[in-house]
Amino acid sequence: GANYGWPVVAFSINYNEIPQWTPWPAAGQNISMPTWRWMPSIGASGLDVARGRAFPNWNGDLLAGGLSGANLDRIRTNGAKLVEREELLHGMGRVREVATGPDGNIYVALNQPDKIIR
Helix, strand or coil: CCCCCCCCCCCEEECCCCCECCCCCCCCCCCCCCCCCCCCCCCCCEEEEEEEEEEEEECEEEEEEEEECEEEEEEEECCCCCCCCCCECCCCCCEEEECCCCCCEEEEEEEECCEECC
């Protein structure tokens, strides 16, 4: 892996509400730009690779959850390039975790309200 700069460089809001927008590149460091970033930040939380029979067209796609965005995105890549993004869930709750179960279904752990959805 490359050095993407965390925690020196981030496109985010700290818990103290102060934006962390360090210019690229950080002084004296060899930092790679991210392949994808959400602006504004979704508060990324939970990431899995889709696999299994339930959603065969999504095999290999990334499933990315967001706390502040209260969303779940499906992301298709080709090498290091993002080629497709689809928002699967929005506003149902803060996504804490996402996982593909042994049955191939996608399970999402939500916070506010606290529940697991399939």
